[in-house]
Amino acid sequence: MGQGKSQFSEEELQDYEDLTYFTKKEVLYAHQKFKALAPEKVGHNKNAKLPMAKILQYPELRVNPFRDRICKVFSSSNDGDCTFEDFLDMMSVFSDTAPKAVKAEHAFRIFDFDGDDMIGVSDLREVINRLCGPEHKLTDSEIQQLVQNVLEEADLDDDGALSFAEFEHIIDKSSDFCHSFRIRL
DSSP, X not given: OHHHHTTSOHHHHHHHHHHSSOOHHHHHHHHHHHHHHOHHHHTTOTTOEEOHHHHTTSHHHHTOTTHHHHHHHHOTTSXXXXXXXXXXXXXXXXXXXXXXXXXXXXXXXXXXXXXXXXXXXXXXXXXXXXHHOGGGXXXXXXXXXXXXXXXXXXXXXXXXXXXXXXXXXXXXXXXXXXXXXXXOO
16 A cells, blocks of 8 residues: 555645545555556556546446446546546546435436437437347337337426436436446445
């Protein structure tokens, strides 16, 4: 642990603790995990930026159907490449201690593929396709029926898309959302 600590001042560690849902010890552990993705690049450069391909080697991201979207949402450059601070922010939001409201905000951004601040029909189709995966491909009519069911249940203003407030309303009714929106350090 001492080797990782030498890269951050006590003040930096305090700032990370204040700005995340992690303790200083967890911040140092997160840095070890980040460094393990590309030890040759991170080494003693705490400001290194890793390409999305490296970040996607993190075991729980590797199997997540939204892995590329997760990286892009948390990337400060919006291209999926991540600095340690981006990685720490991602891990913090996906931690057990992050509040439901914070998780909901990031889930909404991940599912809003076209970035229009609404989860529309094309976004819902993409979510369904990713959740089903290539091995359980649904027909277009099955996907359309699922999209219609979601909109009937959640589109309270009948505008054909989900606003953040409507999405948050669904999350509030979902008892296992926080449990499923989680990545372990």
